[in-house]
Amino acid sequence: MAKRITNNIRRLRFDADEMTQQMLADVVGVSRQTIVAIEKGKYSPSLEVAFKIAEYFNVPLEVVFQYQ
Amino acid sequence: MAKRITNNIRRLRFDADEMTQQMLADVVGVSRQTIVAIEKGKYSPSLEVAFKIAEYFNVPLEVVFQYQ
DNA sequence: ACATCATGTCAAAAATTTTATACATGACTT
DNA sequence: AAGTCATGTATAAAATTTTTGACATGATGT
Numbered sequence: 545m546a547k548r549i550t551n552n553i554r555r556l557r558f559d560a561d562e563m564t565q566q567m568l569a570d571v572v573g574v575s576r577q578t579i580v581a582i583e584k585g586k587y588s589p590s591l592e593v594a595f596k597i598a599e600y601f602n603v604p605l606e607v608v609f610q611y612q
Numbered sequence: 613m614a615k616r617i618t619n620n621i622r623r624l625r626f627d628a629d630e631m632t633q634q635m636l637a638d639v640v641g642v643s644r645q646t647i648v649a650i651e652k653g654k655y656s657p658s659l660e661v662a663f664k665i666a667e668y669f670n671v672p673l674e675v676v677f678q679y680q
Numbered sequence: 681a682c683a684t685c686a687t688g689t690c691a692a693a694a695a696t697t698t699t700a701t702a703c704a705t706g707a708c709t710t
Numbered sequence: 711a712a713g714t715c716a717t718g719t720a721t722a723a724a725a726t727t728t729t730t731g732a733c734a735t736g737a738t739g740t
Binding site for chain 2: 547549588589590591592594595596599604605606609611
């Protein structure tokens with residue numbers, strides 16, 4: 545029953561002209577390690593970082609992150 | 613220019629039959645202080661807590677939290 | 681007046697997220 | 711073969727979120 549948070553960051557990055565982790569980290573204002581950890585699902589990010597990522601890709605937050 | 617995260621938790625609580633902070637904290641699985649802090653905007657919650665709150669109220673995350 | 685309840689606040693500890701460094705690997709280029 | 715680039719991993723420190731416990735206030739009820 546324990547729901548998990550998944551994400552499509554990797555796919556969104558590749559759709560966005562093969563953007564690198566470092567580029568995304570820079571535009572979002574976090575370290576590359578943070579992007580790596582979130583992509584790999586090591587932990588779920590803060591709501592603020594989540595919103596920033598969604599804003600950058602120009603999609604609703606739920607397109608980037610799913611709670612299922 | 614710095615965007616902020618706002619929320620409608622208080623209104624959603626009252627719409628939900630005047631639910632108390634403690635009741636929401638219990639169903640979401642956090643402490644009442646966490647609800648107080650988020651409601652008052654002391655800090656933005658983790659994405660997981662945000663999703664749990666939205667799930668409880670049965671609305672999309674963006675109905676509870678706005679990035680503006 | 682007294683008790684109860686919901687909310688607000690405060691402070692310190694615990695837990696989690698984020699950063700900073702460093703190093704390893706495979707893919708690609710020259 | 712050597713160099714560069716993107717990614718993965720690891721660890722400790724820093725920053726932020728969350729908990730715990732305690733106390734104050736105003737509103738409500740008895």
